[in-house]
Amino acid sequence: xxxxxxxxxxxxxxxxxxxxxxxxxxxxxxxxxxxxxxxxxxxxxxxxxxxxxxxxxxxxxxxxxxxxxxxxxxxxxxxxxxxxxxxxxxxxxxxxxxxxxxxxxxxxxxxxxxxxxxxxxxxxxxxxxxxxxxxxxxxxxxxxxxxxxxxxxxxxxxxxxxxxxxxxxxxxxxxxxxxxxxxxxxxxxxxxxxxxxxxxxxxxxxxxxxxxxxxxxxxxxxxxxxxxxxxxxxxxxxxxxxxxxxxxxxxxxxxxxxxxxxxxxxxxxxxxxxxxxxxxxxxxxxxxxxxxxxxxxxxxxxxxxxxxxxxxxxxxxxxxxxxxxxxxxxxxxxx
Amino acid sequence: xxxxxxxxxxxxxxxxxxxxxxxxxxxxxxxxxxxxxxxxxxxxxxxxxxxxxxxxxxxxxxxxxxxxxxxxxxxxxxxxxxxxxxxxxxxxxxxxxxxxxxxxxxxxxxxxxxxxxxxxxxxxxxxxxxxxxxxxxxxxxxxxxxxxxxxxxxxxxxxxxxxxxxxxxxxxxxxxxxxxxxxxxxxxxxxxxxxxxxxxxxxxxxxxxxxxxxxxxxxxxxxxxxxxxxxxxxxxxxxxxxxxxxxxxxxxxxxxxxxxxxxxxxxxxxxxxxxxxxxxxxxxxxxxxxxxxxxxxxxxxxxxxxxxxxxxxxxxxxxxxxxxxxxxxxxxxxx
Numbered sequence: 016x017x018x019x020x021x022x023x024x025x026x027x028x029x030x031x032x033x034x035x036x037x038x039x040x041x042x043x044x045x046x047x048x049x050x051x052x053x054x055x056x057x058x059x060x061x062x063x064x065x066x067x068x069x070x071x072x073x074x075x076x077x078x079x080x081x082x083x084x085x086x087x088x089x090x091x092x093x094x095x096x097x098x099x100x101x102x103x104x105x106x107x108x109x110x111x112x113x114x115x116x117x118x119x120x121x122x123x124x125x126x127x128x129x130x131x132x133x134x135x136x137x138x139x140x141x142x143x144x145x146x147x148x149x150x151x152x153x154x155x156x157x158x159x160x161x162x163x164x165x166x167x168x169x170x171x172x173x174x175x176x177x178x179x180x181x182x183x184x185x186x187x188x189x190x191x192x193x194x195x196x197x198x199x200x201x202x203x204x205x206x207x208x209x210x211x212x213x214x215x216x217x218x219x220x221x222x223x224x225x226x227x228x229x230x231x232x233x234x235x236x237x238x239x240x241x242x243x244x245x246x247x248x249x250x251x252x253x254x255x256x257x258x259x260x261x262x263x264x265x266x267x268x269x270x271x272x273x274x275x276x277x278x279x280x281x282x283x284x285x286x287x288x289x290x291x292x293x294x295x296x297x298x299x300x301x302x303x304x305x306x307x308x309x310x311x312x313x314x315x316x317x318x319x320x321x322x323x324x325x326x327x328x329x330x331x332x333x334x335x336x337x338x339x340x341x342x343x344x345x346x347x348x349x350x
Numbered sequence: 351x352x353x354x355x356x357x358x359x360x361x362x363x364x365x366x367x368x369x370x371x372x373x374x375x376x377x378x379x380x381x382x383x384x385x386x387x388x389x390x391x392x393x394x395x396x397x398x399x400x401x402x403x404x405x406x407x408x409x410x411x412x413x414x415x416x417x418x419x420x421x422x423x424x425x426x427x428x429x430x431x432x433x434x435x436x437x438x439x440x441x442x443x444x445x446x447x448x449x450x451x452x453x454x455x456x457x458x459x460x461x462x463x464x465x466x467x468x469x470x471x472x473x474x475x476x477x478x479x480x481x482x483x484x485x486x487x488x489x490x491x492x493x494x495x496x497x498x499x500x501x502x503x504x505x506x507x508x509x510x511x512x513x514x515x516x517x518x519x520x521x522x523x524x525x526x527x528x529x530x531x532x533x534x535x536x537x538x539x540x541x542x543x544x545x546x547x548x549x550x551x552x553x554x555x556x557x558x559x560x561x562x563x564x565x566x567x568x569x570x571x572x573x574x575x576x577x578x579x580x581x582x583x584x585x586x587x588x589x590x591x592x593x594x595x596x597x598x599x600x601x602x603x604x605x606x607x608x609x610x611x612x613x614x615x616x617x618x619x620x621x622x623x624x625x626x627x628x629x630x631x632x633x634x635x636x637x638x639x640x641x642x643x644x645x646x647x648x649x650x651x652x653x654x655x656x657x658x659x660x661x662x663x664x665x666x667x668x669x670x671x672x673x674x675x676x677x678x679x680x681x682x683x684x685x
Binding site: 062099152157161167 | 378382396399428444479491492567
């Protein structure tokens with residue numbers, strides 16, 4: 016490390032990370048080789064890991080507390096989409112040799128803040144160095160009633176498709192950051208950038224989906240791509256009414272001035288909202304769930320029967336009922 | 351990716367990683383957002399994560415199957431030291447943009463081989479890209495009887511200190527790789543290099559330590575450093591007889607020709623052997639355990655009472671009973 020009095024990895028762990036493990040007995044204060052965790056009786060553990068890489072998934076100059084919170088939240092979003100209650104996480108933090116102790120302190124402060132917000136605890140991890148960009152892998156552990164998590168594969172023809180929150184803000188925020196949006200008022204710009212920088216996983220809603228949703232997925236690759244992923248596993252097709260997709264006021268402004276940005280909103284990634292399906296008869300329960308968890312939930316289309324032998328199709332209709340053509344469906348790392 | 355027909359991350363997962371998850375129902379074929387896992391009745395889950403970084407923890411030109419196996423094994427070693435039976439793992443694979451599909455195929459083949467050897471299954475993961483070196487974070491999950499894992503903190507004065515296998519081979523292998531060992535016959539060189547490249551975690555021994563060992567740690571930072579870690583948590587000191595530390599024939603040859611290399615052996619890292627303590631009365635059970643699990647186990651010293659208020663002391667005695675002074679005790683990432 017580049018500080019005048021460099022701290023060893025053991026010092027850094029003791030100073031900044033061990034306090035984050037204090038309230039979880041099985042973490043043993045990060046003073047052992049491993050941690051222990053058990054689900055409550057009747058529950059099973061739900062595990063998910065996701066990595067974010069500097070300059071690929073976030074700008075290198077992003078504030079370290081926001082990087083930490085984003086790394087944690089993208090994992091909590093997956094647990095929420097499965098109906099799991101998050102409990103703990105492990106952290107692999109790979110630091111460039113140029114990182115200094117203040118960076119680590121701010122990163123840990125971000126984790127502390129989100130631990131309080133989401134009721135999770137650090138229970139293990141690893142601190143390494145790299146000649147490359149800062150890289151953060153989080154492995155999140157939650158729990159759910161055994162055999163009951165909401166899978167991707169349960170969607171059936173005539174199920175309604177729902178999404179939480181608003182769609183496309185993060186993708187438009189990234190476009191704004193890259194200077195691609197032209198004129199935009201400061202409030203709208205800030206809103207979209209915030210949505211890109213820091214997702215808000217639907218942790219409160221998650222467990223309420225069990226027994227209501229037939230299938231669910233978190234939207235990280237883009238609405239159209241993730242709906243397709245769900246359809247592929249469920250072996251169904253989907254029809255989305257473009258005008259029903261919930262957009263923020265800022266996104267509406269952007270799209271009104273450049274209608275091609277609708278495609279950015281519907282196919283860009285990083286929403287971290289939940290997309291789920293439910294049979295028509297569940298509408299009343301979903302209204303109650305939206306109210307009791309203060310989560311905006313909007314129906315955007317329905318599941319249809321798949322053409323036998325074909326790949327799953329996701330069709331988005333415009334206001335005139337014509338299918339909208341997209342040049343790219345979401346975001347992948349390679350290819 | 352740099353191949354003529356680049357594969358998307360979804361293609362790579364389907365081709366190379368989904369087959370590794372086939373035998374574990376809760377992995378859902380890697381087709382969902384998360385996996386589920388439960389310990390057997392009366393057990394709890396034991397979790398551990400460790401990252402290895404290209405050019406830091408292994409040479410960039412190392413064969414991809416060996417990199418994969420090393421990434422998995424360093425985690426299994428920690429589970430073994432806690433007495434846990436390994437069951438599953440999650441994998442965060444961060445690939446440089448120059449990686450090609452053959453590299454990924456060879457990497458996955460290494461995992462497949464070790465899954466068969468250790469009885470573990472891939473249950474989740476993430477594939478990302480980086481402008482930096484290949485980086486692999488593994489989160490391993492095992493299980494052990496609830497409340498019974500072997501901690502670092504249970505060593506008591508008069509306990510005997512044991513290690514498995516031989517010590518220092520990996521550190522000498524690294525020295526050989528860096529050209530620091532001078533003349534060395536090919537068999538010895540190859541043996542030491544192999545020990546550096548691919549650890550052999552004591553997975554078979556692990557569960558046998560429960561109820562026998564009072565404390566344990568896996569030796570990854572070096573014998574002296576890791577014994578000190580154990581002593582710090584146990585609040586004791588330790589005395590090691592240098593001549594009792596088990597050395598391979600190759601290590602003996604190196605040290606005979608350059609006695610200063612004893613320090614390399616005792617303080618270098620990457621042994622991935624288990625160090626544990628047990629009361630004198632446990633000697634017979636430990637002999638049986640060594641035999642039943644075909645694991646060489648050697649007593650190397652004993653735990654002593656700590657001087658009140660002082661940091662834990664680890665003293666290594668030479669043949670004349672004098673304390674050996676080391677300039678560095680093991681290996682840290684920073685500082």
